[in-house]
Amino acid sequence: MRVVRTRAEFAAARAQLPAPVGLVPTMGALHAGHRALLQAARDECAAVVTTNFVNPMQFGPGEDLAKYPRTLDADLAVCEDVGVDLVWAPGVEDVYPRGGATRVRIEPGPVGDLLEGAVRPGHFAGVLTVVGKFLNLVRPDRAYFGEKDYQQLTLIRQLSDDLDLGVVIVGVPTVREPDGLALSSRNVYLSPDERRHALALSRALSAGRDAAPQGALAVIAAATAELGREDGTGALAVDYLELRGTDLGEIPEHGPARLLVAARVGSTRLIDNVAVTL
Numbered sequence: 001m002r003v004v005r006t007r008a009e010f011a012a013a014r015a016q017l018p019a020p021v022g023l024v025p026t027m028g029a030l031h032a033g034h035r036a037l038l039q040a041a042r043d044e045c046a047a048v049v050t051t052n053f054v055n056p057m058q059f060g061p062g063e064d065l066a067k068y069p070r071t072l073d074a075d076l077a078v079c080e081d082v083g084v085d086l087v088w089a090p091g092v093e094d095v096y097p098r099g100g101a102t103r104v105r106i107e108p109g110p111v112g113d114l115l116e117g118a119v120r121p122g123h124f125a126g127v128l129t130v131v132g133k134f135l136n137l138v139r140p141d142r143a144y145f146g147e148k149d150y151q152q153l154t155l156i157r158q159l160s161d162d163l164d165l166g167v168v169i170v171g172v173p174t175v176r177e178p179d180g181l182a183l184s185s186r187n188v189y190l191s192p193d194e195r196r197h198a199l200a201l202s203r204a205l206s207a208g209r210d211a212a213p214q215g216a217l218a219v220i221a222a223a224t225a226e227l228g229r230e231d232g233t234g235a236l237a238v239d240y241l242e243l244r245g246t247d248l249g250e251i252p253e254h255g256p257a258r259l260l261v262a263a264r265v266g267s268t269r270l271i272d273n274v275a276v277t278l
């Protein structure tokens with residue numbers, strides 16, 4: 001496994017890799033969810049590249065950029081274990097040579113205004129711009145993203161389709177703790193009490209999924225009831241709970257749909273989502 005920092009080092013190492021190349025972009029602080037992405041790339045590609053970069057452009061003012069967990073040594077051990085070929089851990093100046101952002105940005109379309117986009121203005125432009133840069137710099141055949149960030153995955157599929165990037169975008173199912181909590185690098189912020197309250201998210205999604213044979217209203221009612229046990233108690237503040245089509249458009253009468261939730265538990269913001277069949 002090679003570990004590189006600068007653009008020049010990366011380009012030299014990239015040129016040695018056999019095709020097809022799989023890319024797994026991450027912000028580090030790797031957990032079993034990231035490991036599943038790396039393993040999927042390892043299973044399907046001749047070479048696996050991962051980027052390890054906390055992207056300032058996707059954090060808003062007052063968000064957790066400064067305190068975001070940084071655990072490069074432990075991350076490298078995970079990468080080594082999965083059999084990654086090349087880890088690129090650039091500095092901010094390597095990705096943004098003109099300062100912490102770009103002049104030109106990739107703006108998400110209408111899907112970028114919903115859900116997370118409504119709560120975090122500019123977030124998805126920051127995500128799509130850095131993903132666009134890494135896709136151009138790495139030129140992978142396939143790129144792997146988690147369903148955990150379902151709206152992000154949807155927008156990255158649209159980015160690749162709409163701008164003809166020629167990369168196959170692969171979605172990987174969410175990895176959870178045995179009690180249902182979706183793995184997230186931000187879970188380290190949770191106190192034991194907060195972690196218990198955070199379980200309301202996955203419980204609400206499961207309740208919604210189980211009610212899906214009764215239709216969309218039943219899904220929302222069941223999930224809301226489960227969240228309501230915690231919401232407003234001060235322990236949990238819900239940003240949204242929404243049922244949408246799999247493309248995040250209109251809810252279908254029948255068939256596959258997606259139930260998505262975001263809530264703050266103390267000062268930690270958590271998101272989760274699940275597939276439902278109406």
Ligand code: AMP
Pocket residue numbers: 025026027028032033034036037144145146147148149172173174175176182183184185
């Ligand atoms: P992050 O480092 O949080 O930017 O995440 C890097 C990638 O890992 C993104 O594609 C995420 O969707 C994915 N990811 C994060 N958490 C999980 C999880 N629990 N299960 C599957 N994928 C995940």
